[in-house]
Amino acid sequence: xxxxxxxxxxxxSFEGAVSPxxxxxxxxxxxxxxxxAQFAVLQSQLDLRLQEGIAAPQLNSGFxxxxxxxxxxxxREPWPDWLPDLAYLAGSGVAIGACxxxxxxxxxxxxxxxxxxxxxxYSLQTILVSALEQKTD
Amino acid sequence: xxxxxxxxLLRKRxxxxxxxxxxxxxxxxxxxxxxxILKEAAKAEEVTQDIFLKMWQVLPDYDGxxxxxxxxxxxxxxxxxxxxRAESYRKTLPIEDFEPAAANWETGMxxxxxxxxxxxxxxxxxxxxxxxxxQERSVEDVAHMLDLPEGTVKSHLHRARRxxxxxxxx
Numbered sequence: 001x002x003x004x005x006x007x008x009x010x011x012x013s014f015e016g017a018v019s020p021x022x023x024x025x026x027x028x029x030x031x032x033x034x035x036x037a038q039f040a041v042l043q044s045q046l047d048l049r050l051q052e053g054i055a056a057p058q059l060n061s062g063f064x065x066x067x068x069x070x071x072x073x074x075x076r077e078p079w080p081d082w083l084p085d086l087a088y089l090a091g092s093g094v095a096i097g098a099c100x101x102x103x104x105x106x107x108x109x110x111x112x113x114x115x116x117x118x119x120x121x122y123s124l125q126t127i128l129v130s131a132l133e134q135k136t137d
Numbered sequence: 138x139x140x141x142x143x144x145x146l147l148r149k150r151x152x153x154x155x156x157x158x159x160x161x162x163x164x165x166x167x168x169x170x171x172x173x174i175l176k177e178a179a180k181a182e183e184v185t186q187d188i189f190l191k192m193w194q195v196l197p198d199y200d201g202x203x204x205x206x207x208x209x210x211x212x213x214x215x216x217x218x219x220x221x222r223a224e225s226y227r228k229t230l231p232i233e234d235f236e237p238a239a240a241n242w243e244t245g246m247x248x249x250x251x252x253x254x255x256x257x258x259x260x261x262x263x264x265x266x267x268x269x270x271x272q273e274r275s276v277e278d279v280a281h282m283l284d285l286p287e288g289t290v291k292s293h294l295h296r297a298r299r300x301x302x303x304x305x306x307x
Contacts, residue, residue, distance in 0.1 A: 063164070
């Protein structure tokens with residue numbers, strides 16, 4: 001291991017990426033090379049300083065409360081979580097009821113009614129989605 | 138608690154519950170990432186609030202294509218950089234104002250103000266080395282948060298360490 005490689009491995013050691021074998025090679029080279037020994041001392045001191053100097057700042061204890069207050073001031077309020085589930089459930093109930101009512105009618109009436117209902121349902125859904133999007137923008 | 142738990146709540150459209158979990162899991166890391174860019178705790182906290190407010194607003198639009206943390210860190214970086222550009226409050230220490238450390242290494246290390254030294258590094262190296270120590274020496278975390286390959290993070294770290302050592306010696 002030459003000086004360049006030694007110094008690179010030494011820098012990698014601060015990232016915890018040096019194997020025990022490499023560590024022993026490093027130590028052997030450093031014990032025989034004053035320049036790399038000086039480099040190792042300086043980098044170790046620097047690492048310690050960086051560790052002490054770059055302290056993780058803490059979030060203020062009022063961070064969440066402040067955030068919630070800002071969210072509460074937002075004009076847009078999300079729809080209740082349960083609203084889509086309720087809408088699907090109600091829609092399914094109406095569809096089942098309509099199917100039951102139509103069973104006693106002749107086939108052409110059932111098909112014609114089905115087409116009309118499908119068209120109305122699609123139109124209503126489009127209008128509702130459009131209205132919701134305008135409200136949430 | 139994982140990002141998958143949050144995504145599961147999002148699929149059920151339980152925005153408020155998902156948002157709470159998102160905060161629990163990511164607020165500290167987001168704050169540290171913002172701090173590594175802005176370098177001022179009070180301002181970083183304000184911008185962190187801006188980021189989570191934005192997240193709250195766009196949470197229903199999350200489509201699951203990118204991982205949740207990748208999406209969040211992208212918003213964090215963009216918002217922090219916009220804040221940095223908008224306010225230009227970060228002061229660069231002019232070279233003539235810098236007091237070189239003493240020639241003696243040990244004394245020099247004691248005297249040096251590490252933050253002054255860091256300010257003399259290129260911006261990318263400053264961010265990487267700051268976040269590396271804030272994130273408890275995790276190259277993987279730093280790479281993910283800054284959207285850089287791990288090799289690039291290591292390269293920035295090594296260059297920064299060499300440059301800092303040169304500053305101390307000079």
